[in-house]
Amino acid sequence: MKKITTLLSLLGIGFSALMAQKPVTIEGSFAREKFAEVKLFKVVDGTSKPIATAQPNSKGKFGFQFFPEYEGLYMVGTGTNANPQGNYKFWLKSGDRLGISINDTAYSLTGVSNSKENQVLTQWYKMAWLVEWKSVYFSRNLSTYVDFFPELNSLLPKAKAWLAGPKATGNKKFEAALKDIVKLDLAFFAVNFLNTPRSAHPDKEELPDYYSSVSVNSVFPTAQKAYDYPWGMRAFSTILMRDRMKSGEKPKTGLEGTKEVFALINNDTLKGDFALDQAAVIKDYGKYLEFKNGIEEYILTENQKQREFQINSALATLKPGDKGYEFKFEDKNGKTVAFSDLKGKVVLIDTWATWCGPCKVEIPHLKKLEEAMQGKDVAIVSISVDEEKDKDKWKQMIADQSLGGIQLFASGWSDITKYYKITGIPRFMVFDKDGKIVTVDAPRPSSPDLKPLLEKYL
Missing domain, CATH: 3.40.30.10 (Glutaredoxin)
Incomplete structure (x- = not known):
């Protein structure tokens, strides 16, 4: 028992918590000729973090079994934590079973044991697939705004009507989160399309009305909205970039530019995330300390404090005259x-x-x-x-x-x-x-x- 408890402690799982839940089991297969390594990702503060890897067997089958740290979105796929291509969202909780088949362009559920939550989430996936495909998988299709905008405009009312209909999952947490998932998917697909390589680009006048409703503050009224979504911080950065471009002025750099952008962000935690992104490109330690003094009040979460520490310690020259570490x-x-x-x-x-x-x-x-x-x-x-x-x-x-x-x-x-x-x-x-x-x-x-x-x- 002592060895088991020690192992669980190393994995960050309390023994009592383990006894109170059941593992999630994922059974997958490839419906294509070429197989690839498959990863399981959890969502950490709006980014995807790999937690397990599976190698498919000679028949293309793979699987995972794990104790979920939380109930919510996880991802399974052949992509990376930095690229959404090939990764698929699923809602997982204690005791869930998930069966999936991955082909060249999409996934489908297999078996009869999939949860109601993932059946519903897959309905949305199928409904939004073409818009996601044209936006996210830009390197594998020749889509331009000429064919993308009509698909987006067609999906918007369908999504609204679908969300208003009954879901009957019996899971109030999931059904509340589903509204955010759909909202974030739509915003991410729409803005990601405009910020990826295309052979033709629209004028401002050709943008659908939907784009005028997409802003950092409308999509992310709280930091948690971004943190619970696998591509939350990527979507936040992309939408913020468009918000900055709306002024038509050349963005300023350094602390002055960062404080100007703060005016576009209502949430203080998200201000901290943006500031740390800017801090990460500073190469001079003295300039970094000046920058840090101007943004320190927005370094609020433990994750942000760790990011700041890593940036600081990487730049610190530890030479005479440098400021000592504030322990x-x-x-x-x-x-x-x-x-x-x-x-x-x-x-x-x-x-x-x-x-x-x-x-x-x-x-x-x-x-x-x-x-x-x-x-x-x-x-x-x-x-x-x-x-x-x-x-x-x-x-x-x-x-x-x-x-x-x-x-x-x-x-x-x-x-x-x-x-x-x-x-x-x-x-x-x-x-x-x-x-x-x-x-x-x-x-x-x-x-x-x-x-x-x-x-x-x-």
């Missing part, structure tokens, strides 16, 4: 201490762990350094990278060894070690009174060079 960790009493709390003091950071022999060797020398620096504007901060399971062991060692300074717990090799590219401990780092890097590879306390280095910046 936040709990001390031995559970109080949160941030790097910015230490401003006004020269800061010595020691990254260590209770299991680290070389770290223990430095403890007596670190104590002597603390005594020498008493009464001076020096903060000595020890950050443990022990795992969460060893937190009590860490606290006990602080007591047994009478460790002084500021003792913080990072719960493993956390962001601070990734930011400063720490792969071995102990690692000592020094920062000046303004929180700027002096060195991220300082002498150890056992070296006579450390004390003069600290005193130099007092």
Whole structure:
């Protein structure tokens, strides 16, 4: 039982949650001569993330069985997470069975065990297939606006009438989400068509009236509308680009241009997503920090914070004078201490762990350094990278060894070690009174060079 529970923990699945649900089973086959690797995708904040891969057998059959993390849209297909071609949407929940057959241009349901939700979703798929085909599969057909616009105009009233009719799935969550799925499909297909290579392009006057109703705020009144859709962020970016083009003015770049675009987006979370897209193309660390200061209030979700951290750490040169990483960790009493709390003091950071022999060797020398620096504007901060399971062991060692300074717990090799590219401990780092890097590879306390280095910046 312990091994099973550990495996489920690694997969991010709680044992009690597992016992409360049943797996989803997918049985698929190819109805074409050439087979291909098939992927199963989940939806994460408006993007598609592969979670499993299947190789078809000699007869073109493949399958998946998994415990769903959520009830909602997943995708199965031969495409990639960056390209919608060849990927198909399905609504999956605990215990569902899905049977599909993939041919050269589409999919069909097979078997008799498919859920009512996926039967309904497939009705919509078949109804919208030609519009999707001409929009998304642009490299495989010669469609232009001359034949696409009539198909789009024909689909719009059909979709509205179909949505108004009974669905009888018994699933209120799905039926509510279906309205968003249809709305987003229509907007995505319509705008994607205009932003993909064509042999002929329409004038503004030739656009159907539908396009005037498509804007970031009408399609995405909340960030969750984008986050629940497999191509949500791609649709958001594409529609936003068209919103920007409507002004007819050349878009500005940098922070000024980003703030101008904020005026087109009502939702603060989506402002953060747009800002991070702009941040990702900045190559200079100093310019990045200036940009970050102007958009930081819109970095709201955990995913956005991780994206920002990755951009920041990739650009950080870690050279003297660069701003130090703004960490936040709990001390031995559970109080949160941030790097910015230490401003006004020269800061010595020691990254260590209770299991680290070389770290223990430095403890007596670190104590002597603390005594020498008493009464001076020096903060000595020890950050443990022990795992969460060893937190009590860490606290006990602080007591047994009478460790002084500021003792913080990072719960493993956390962001601070990734930011400063720490792969071995102990690692000592020094920062000046303004929180700027002096060195991220300082002498150890056992070296006579450390004390003069600290005193130099007092």
